Amino acid sequence: MLLQTPLLLAIALPICATLALDVRAPVSLVESSGFFGRSVNASYLETLSERQRQVFDYVIEALDENFSPPFLFNSPRYSAWYAVGLLARNGQEDVETASEILKDVISFQFTDPNTNWYGTFKNDPSAPDPGDVYPPLLYTSYDTNIALFVCTSFIIIMEEFQHLLEPSLVTLLKNSMYNATIGDGYRVGGFNGDGYSAGGFIGDNLYPIYSNPWYMRVMSATYVGNMMGDANMSFWGDQWATEAIENFNLYETLAEFNSGTYTGVTLYALSLWGYMPQNSTIVKHARDIITKTWTSIAANVLTPLIAKFNDPYVPAAVLVQLQGLAASHAYFAQAVSPPWDNPTIPRNYTSWTAPGLSIGAITSDEKVIGGAATNQDAYVPATIIWSAGNQTAWFNMYPTSGTIAASASSKGLTIAYPTSKAFNSTLTSNVMTFLLSGFPHLTLSTDFLANGTGVLPGLRLEVSGNVVSSGTRTLVYGSGTINDFPYYNLTYAFDDLGEVPRLMIEVEKI
Numbered sequence: 001m002l003l004q005t006p007l008l009l010a011i012a013l014p015i016c017a018t019l020a021l022d023v024r025a026p027v028s029l030v031e032s033s034g035f036f037g038r039s040v041n042a043s044y045l046e047t048l049s050e051r052q053r054q055v056f057d058y059v060i061e062a063l064d065e066n067f068s069p070p071f072l073f074n075s076p077r078y079s080a081w082y083a084v085g086l087l088a089r090n091g092q093e094d095v096e097t098a099s100e101i102l103k104d105v106i107s108f109q110f111t112d113p114n115t116n117w118y119g120t121f122k123n124d125p126s127a128p129d130p131g132d133v134y135p136p137l138l139y140t141s142y143d144t145n146i147a148l149f150v151c152t153s154f155i156i157i158m159e160e161f162q163h164l165l166e167p168s169l170v171t172l173l174k175n176s177m178y179n180a181t182i183g184d185g186y187r188v189g190g191f192n193g194d195g196y197s198a199g200g201f202i203g204d205n206l207y208p209i210y211s212n213p214w215y216m217r218v219m220s221a222t223y224v225g226n227m228m229g230d231a232n233m234s235f236w237g238d239q240w241a242t243e244a245i246e247n248f249n250l251y252e253t254l255a256e257f258n259s260g261t262y263t264g265v266t267l268y269a270l271s272l273w274g275y276m277p278q279n280s281t282i283v284k285h286a287r288d289i290i291t292k293t294w295t296s297i298a299a300n301v302l303t304p305l306i307a308k309f310n311d312p313y314v315p316a317a318v319l320v321q322l323q324g325l326a327a328s329h330a331y332f333a334q335a336v337s338p339p340w341d342n343p344t345i346p347r348n349y350t351s352w353t354a355p356g357l358s359i360g361a362i363t364s365d366e367k368v369i370g371g372a373a374t375n376q377d378a379y380v381p382a383t384i385i386w387s388a389g390n391q392t393a394w395f396n397m398y399p400t401s402g403t404i405a406a407s408a409s410s411k412g413l414t415i416a417y418p419t420s421k422a423f424n425s426t427l428t429s430n431v432m433t434f435l436l437s438g439f440p441h442l443t444l445s446t447d448f449l450a451n452g453t454g455v456l457p458g459l460r461l462e463v464s465g466n467v468v469s470s471g472t473r474t475l476v477y478g479s480g481t482i483n484d485f486p487y488y489n490l491t492y493a494f495d496d497l498g499e500v501p502r503l504m505i506e507v508e509k510i
């Protein structure tokens, strides 16, 4: 997952950003749908700025090293993106290699219209098809999002590199895009889809608030509907765009707020607007959403990787903010993800950013555990990130409840489990778990924080509250990894405390 955003942005964004993300110089449809009068076999890269070019060269060369036919990283999805990159470079053998890859990728597309996974691509080419021996489970034995990742990358091919390909391959790509988009249309939040979360069966989780695939579905249906003359598909592209925009306008934030991976993918999808039919709904709104999203990213802590790939297209004031994090500051924002959030009770985000220290927290009252992605590994309700010498260290809360009131200040974190107001949710928890990592040469002893105070490289901590005074503390290492990072697991378990469970962490940078 961590790989996903940088790779996608590096390949796709320099290519489509010239058209799309430069909000100061919108292009007309006429310009965007042709190939700018370039000679047929000239390299697309000549049209990139020097900076885009550097990023592109760096990434594509790294991918060249990792390509072992037929696939990159043994993945049809990543290989499809790599093929786009090869077509953009158009060096010796690149078009031939890309053509082979594209055929191979499509050979791993599911073709049975009677299954929930119709039109998506196999994630692991060596796995069997979902079925009796490999039970259908969304995001496990199949992943319908892959259809959208691949289909949107094919949009770039259709618009920029179609002239490099054999007509029969172009036809194959079109049919593949059509199947991918038809299959995506099977997805209805809460219903189809073999989806499960910590709270049990949830059906498919594709709602407008799941912004990254949702915006990719908008782009796929809008584009492919027009390309294939399927008016119903175009209609749904506009309809889904309207639903996305309604959600965005509530708090002028993406529901997947401040998530580096997801925001990056959403920006990628939005930046395809330049390729869409001019009368489509998304074309009218994409630029505004991009600008507002970047404006809120600037006030937050977000992976500098994405900033690096986008700097040239981001409003100048935002760039200044991203580069000048030296000044300490607090930030507040709201976002809402129905149906997981009650629309009248938004999530509240607070953060404190100071030199070498970031503290962030979310107050949420949700129907599911693990945020809108219903993913406990991906949703971090409270975090402290700091510079520990040469390393970046982190202290993250691991969500075990849907209702968590966490807030960040210059002092640290306050975390509580109030009673759910939004849903009268019964997803209560009697543990607070924190995962810690990023200090490789340190062995923490079992009495770490036993007396309420503790020191980690670069940070002094003090914990208090009824969860600390009445709970049972355990500290273990090696019980798992998160995004490949091993961690210490600090858990407080408690019985009925007779009042709202509460834990405070005060920190001091040392």
Ligand SMILES: *[C@@H]1O[C@H](CO)[C@@H](O)[C@H](O)[C@H]1NC(C)=O
Pocket (backbone or CB within 6 Å): 039, 040, 041, 042
């Ligand atoms: C395009 O390719 C053809 C055949 O390889 C070559 O003869 C021609 O010079 C190329 N044109 C450009 C502009 O590179």
Ligand SMILES: *[C@@H]1O[C@H](CO)[C@@H](O)[C@H](O)[C@H]1NC(C)=O
Pocket (backbone or CB within 6 Å): 106, 109, 110, 111, 112, 113, 172, 175, 176, 179
């Ligand atoms: C698209 O799906 C149809 C079945 O509806 C199948 O016959 C066809 O082979 C598929 N095309 C591609 C390119 O996978």
Ligand SMILES: *[C@@H]1O[C@H](CO)[C@@H](O)[C@H](O)[C@H]1NC(C)=O
Pocket (backbone or CB within 6 Å): 182, 184, 185, 186, 232, 233, 236
């Ligand atoms: C129109 O598209 C929607 C969304 O993909 C789909 O559910 C519906 O079955 C389609 N209707 C027809 C008549 O194709």
Ligand SMILES: *[C@@H]1O[C@H](CO)[C@@H](O)[C@H](O)[C@H]1NC(C)=O
Pocket (backbone or CB within 6 Å): 238, 277, 279, 280
């Ligand atoms: C957009 O234009 C196409 C043809 O140019 C037309 O078929 C379609 O109905 C239009 N859509 C809307 C929403 O006006």
Ligand SMILES: *[C@@H]1O[C@H](CO)[C@@H](O)[C@H](O)[C@H]1NC(C)=O
Pocket (backbone or CB within 6 Å): 345, 346, 347, 348, 363, 364, 365
């Ligand atoms: C977020 O703050 C608002 C007040 O601004 C409050 O009404 C709402 O209940 C809070 N959300 C949660 C989940 O507590």
Ligand SMILES: *[C@@H]1O[C@H](CO)[C@@H](O)[C@H](O)[C@H]1NC(C)=O
Pocket (backbone or CB within 6 Å): 389, 390
């Ligand atoms: C940081 O890295 C440098 C160079 O690798 C090393 O000399 C130094 O000891 C490291 N400092 C710490 C605190 O680990």
Ligand SMILES: *[C@@H]1O[C@H](CO)[C@@H](O)[C@H](O)[C@H]1NC(C)=O
Pocket (backbone or CB within 6 Å): 421, 422, 423, 424
């Ligand atoms: C929660 O329960 C209370 C009391 O039973 C009720 O008044 C309220 O409407 C419920 N709220 C929701 C969101 O279901």
Ligand SMILES: *[C@@H]1O[C@H](CO)[C@@H](O)[C@H](O)[C@H]1NC(C)=O
Pocket (backbone or CB within 6 Å): 447, 448, 449, 451, 452, 453, 454
């Ligand atoms: C708490 O324990 C740590 C060692 O685990 C010790 O260094 C520290 O002085 C203790 N603090 C107090 C207030 O006793």
Ligand SMILES: *[C@@H]1O[C@H](CO)[C@@H](O)[C@H](O)[C@H]1NC(C)=O
Pocket (backbone or CB within 6 Å): 398, 433, 474, 476, 479, 480, 489, 490, 491
């Ligand atoms: C953390 O530790 C607790 C107590 O040992 C355990 O129940 C829980 O599964 C662990 N969580 C993670 C994410 O490792």
